[in-house]
Amino acid sequence: MTIEEISDLLDREFPQIHDRGRVYEFASVEPGRAVVYFSANERHLRPGGTVSGPTLMELADLAAYVVILGHIGPVALAVTTNLNINFLRKPEQGRLVATCTLLKLGKRLAVTECGIAGESGELLAHATATYSIPPR
Amino acid sequence: MTIEEISDLLDREFPQIHDRGRVYEFASVEPGRAVVYFSANERHLRPGGTVSGPTLMELADLAAYVVILGHIGPVALAVTTNLNINFLRKPEQGRLVATCTLLKLGKRLAVTECGIAGESGELLAHATATYSIPPR
Amino acid sequence: MTIEEISDLLDREFPQIHDRGRVYEFASVEPGRAVVYFSANERHLRPGGTVSGPTLMELADLAAYVVILGHIGPVALAVTTNLNINFLRKPEQGRLVATCTLLKLGKRLAVTECGIAGESGELLAHATATYSIPPR
C-alpha cells in the first residue's frame, strides 16, 4: 500500500483518531520503515504543556500499524499483542515525528521499533510493538 | 491520600482525562493496591465496538498513578518511565476494571502491575509500569 | 502433564540447564500456575554474593515454559517470543521461588506472569513472558 492508500484506509476505518481535528499526518512508507507526524492540541497536553504519555503510546502504536499495513496490505486485520515503551525526555511543544522500522515480518507476528523525536531531532520516547497477523 | 483526595487531585490537575465526559471512576485505594473503573464512550471504540488498545494503555497508566499517589502523597510529581502491556483478549463493551498493585516502592522508582478485566472478570490486558519518583 | 513428566522432559531435552549441578527443582504445576525452585551455585553469583540478573531471566523463562507445558503437553514445541523483566530488589543468598501464572493460553500465543521471591517471600523480580505455540 502507498502512504495515500494507508491514510485513506485509516480515515475510513478509524475515524476516531481524527475526532478532534487532524493531529496525525501519515508522511511516508517505504520498505521496512514508516514516518508519522503528530501535532498536539489541547487535549493531548499535561500541566506544563507537555504531551501526555498515553498520547506517545498511541502515536507509537499507530506508526507501527502504518509500517505493517504498508507491507501486508489492507486485507489483513492486524492487532497489537504487546507494546513496550520507554519515556526518555519530556516532550516540548511542537510537531512530533514517529519513525517506525520493521524488525520482523513473520507469518504470525510482526515486530516493530519506533522512535519518537521532537522538532530538534532529540529522541523523546522509544517503543517496540508486536502485532499478530491473521492467516493470509 | 484517600481515594477522594486522589480523585480531586486528578480532576484538578489532569482535567483532560475527563474532557469528553467522566469515563474514569476512582474506586478504591488501599495498601499496595488501587482499583479504577472505566466506561467507554464513542471515541474509545474501534470498528466492531471494541475498546481501542491506546485506551487500555491510558487506563493502565492512570491506575498505576493512582496506586502510587495513594502511597507517596500529592507533593511528589511522579512520571512514567516505562510501560509494557500485553493485550490478551478483545474487550467487550461495558465497564472495565483496572486493578493495580505496587510491586516496589523505592526511593527513585515505583513498579506496578495492572490487570484490566471486563464485566465477566476475564482478563483483557496486563501491564507493568514504572514511575520515576522525585526526591522526597 | 504432571510435574514429574515435565521434570523428566526437561532433563531429557534440555540437559544443559543442569550442566553444573541441579539448580532447578520443578515443584508443582496446577491449573494456571507452576512453581519452580532455584538454588544458586558459584557461577550464578555476582560480586557481593547476589544472584545475577541473567540468572533471574533464565528462571522466569523456564518457569513460564513449565506452566505452558503443563497445559499443552509435550507434543508442542513452544518458543519464547517476548520477555519483559523488572528487577525490584537485590537477591539475597538462598533458595529462590518462581511462581508463574498463565494469563492467556490462546491458539497461537501463551502469555505468562512470573514473580520471583526469596526465602522471606519478598518479591525480587517480576516478569511477563510470551510464547509462540505451534499449531496443535
Next chain:
Amino acid sequence: MTIEEISDLLDREFPQIHDRGRVYEFASVEPGRAVVYFSANERHLRPGGTVSGPTLMELADLAAYVVILGHIGPVALAVTTNLNINFLRKPEQGRLVATCTLLKLGKRLAVTECGIAGESGELLAHATATYSIPPR
C-alpha cells in the same frame, strides 16, 4: 573508558562470565554505541543447535552494560532495572554480534537498545534495557 579498560574491568569484577571459556569479546565502544561478539559453546545450545534465549538475554544485558561503562566510567555501579527482549529468528550457529546504542543517559537512568545479529547480519533478537545509575 576505552574498550580495553572495560574488558579488563569485566574480567576482574565478573569472572563468572568467562567461567567456561571466553565466549564474549568486547569489540568496541564509541560515543553512544558498543559492540560485543559472542561465540557459543556447548552449554549455550538448545536441541537443534540453536543458541538459547537466556544466552541472548545475557548478551544484550552485557552489551548494554558495556556502552554505559564506556560513558560513565568505572566508578559507578549501575544495575539493570528493566529488560525487554523480542526474539525474532532462530539463531544459527556461529558468532553473534550485539550492537548496543545509548538512547538516554540521564542522572538516574540509562536506557539502551540492542540488536543481536548473526554472521549474515540478519537480526535475531532486539532488546531494550534500563540501568539505574548511582549518584555520581
